[in-house]
Amino acid sequence: MGKNKTKVIPPSLYIHIPFCLKKCAYCDFHSIPFDGPLASRYVCALSVEAQRRAGEMGVLGTAGTAAMETAYIGGGTPNSLGIKELETLMGAVHRNFSLRPGGEFTVEVNPVFGNPDKLKLLFDAGVNRLSIGAQSFSERELEFMGRPHGEAEIERTFFDARQAGFQNISLDLIYAIPGQGMESWQHNVEKALSLQPEHLSLYELTPEEGTPLYSLLERGHAVMPGEEDVLAMQQRAEEMLLKAGYARYEVSSYSLPAMEAAHNLNYWARGEYLGLGAAAHSFKNSIRWSNVTDPQAYVQALDEGRLPVERSEPVSPDEAAREFVLLGLRTTRGLDMEDAEGYKLDLGKHAQPFVEGGLLEISGGRLRPTGKGFALLNRVTAELIEAIGL
Template sequence: MRKQQWGLYIHIPFCRQKCFYCDFPSFAGRERYEADYTDALCRELLDQGVLYREKWGRPATIYMGGGTPSVLPVKLMERLLQMLCRIFALTENEDSPELEFTVECNPGTVDAEKLALLHTYGVNRLSFGVQTFDDGLLQAIGRIHTGRQAAETMQLARKAGFQNVSMDLMYGLPQETLAMLQHDLEAMVALKPEHISIYGLQLEAGTAFAKMQELGKLMLPDEETVEQMYDLMTSFLPAHGYARYEISNFAQPGYESRHNLSYWQDVPYLGVGAAAHSYLAGRRYANGTDIPSYIEAMRAGKSVRVEEEPADRAIAMEEFAFLALRTVRGLSREAFSKRFGVSLESVYSKTIEKMKQQDLLEEQDGFLRLTSLGMKYGNVVFEAFLLT
């Protein structure tokens, strides 16, 4: 019987091409490391995975992200999946809820053989990085696939037996219009994914787009158009059967991402791989990002995990509030009190009252949550919840 609900994250840092907006720890042109990296992952899984299975039982969720996990060659992917099956008995029934096992894939990096392999080894959820169906926009943001390939990849996934598929969409892209987003939304719901994640473009330091912006070479939609895009997607998706359950996530009933929800609900998770993060027993850890160093450390039986500076009480409260408020359900007064030994009101009474007066927060059944307006201006609320 599981002693503690927990999640497992596996980081695959390889990409065919680095997207122009991406600041994740992922790298193109590192194919020479793929085999050794897979070996290193298996070593870390044997070490840490077995440890936490013995402590807490099988994880409730597994998420393989990146990077682009689907760029791994079939033989390496199979080796990794075999190791996961060996440690966690993925394809065996246990006295526990069904495991949610997600693998991120990009159109153009999967085929029928690879999808069949994933399905055989217990993967039951796919997350496709589509971003847009417009070929011009795809090229402008550094994606390697076409809109047609995205649709074809969904067809392949269905034929392989996948009944839980998520797709990512972005808006506010260079020279994107409201009509282009309308087309993307229509094209996506026509494919009937069970889950849709949709993100506004953010310019992150160190990315190709950030450098282009500095040089005045990035033509982005104006603020009014981006706001119209937000309004469009938040009305369009619910009207087509996708309920919003988190600021950036929509799902058909019963298909919310359990792994992502665990991040927002203070559930511990183990991260393996270069640059992976862990949250265990209330402490946060990070693995080093350098791929060769990670490989060598695993060969030598050394840990690459470094504990991040423990958050003080105020920061821990802020983070607990931020994460919970991202969800439609919101922040539980009872959970806050249980976690910190004080009432939510004793810490945030003035903030809560101010945000209510601005129609950004509301109460329901012991939960404090963002209103529709609050979802739109979430950063304003999160900033108000800062204690330091």
């Protein structure tokens, strides 16, 4: 595929921890309520999968381990695991994988489990970045979303993380929550900025079918904010973040200089990755595979000596081209026009109407969304994909 620089770079490692204290009202991720005995068995199963998969990864690191570009433990709620399970997990990571020197190693953290001993354990085990799911600093909004923590726990977790040694912390915030006015959103952004995180992710609340939020809306018990209000919230946050020295580098992501999330950048650049755990996806040598989503079934497969793979299929040239466009246009780096030729795309031709409409721009051999294009990104990418015929 074109220059395909990703071939010489080791893959990224993702590990999925499927446990949460309880399900949030908007969540359609693969997660189940915390179950202590299952969590212990799950972590043992992860160690087995890590060992089996590490040998297949190709690029060798130190002491025969598989080299990884970045590592990310997400969920679910990774810090729902107890100290003993976290130690087992970290041991399995280091026995089987090695990160390049200075490589980014992130763990997602929910403030409800923000125990300082766990944070210290993670830091001492080489984790150098935390992503804290704050979501809001309003007790009303946290309660509406079914978040199991309050504002005080977010701040306490943040301070404990700094105390443990973390110098790279990201905060997640959610906007467009029913009943959330501009004033409350602005307050949330101000509170987040006052903590001085290195990175912020701002996600628009999306009602997914099958979630409690979706039924609430269907029954007319809540109303999503209108498109104009949502755009105004995005714009206000952007102004505040730029003024505070952050730059947007992806549709939902802002960082201080040189603090972009390397793991996510690899994903948006269609780099390779190995996913371990229930529901984890992997991508290597143009093959994509995914594990079974049920944690019990995942543990059982590894107990019986089987790999827990549910689906595995080659990525077709059309799919690869579609991913190249969809993922690349999420970032301010945008798409390399020369790489596009490797995907047999005539981007210049198809993007022209969007450039004329002020939604996309071409400079330095790259195609990227304008500010207006970012605000309407889903529509822009869907229409571009259709124009290309993918």
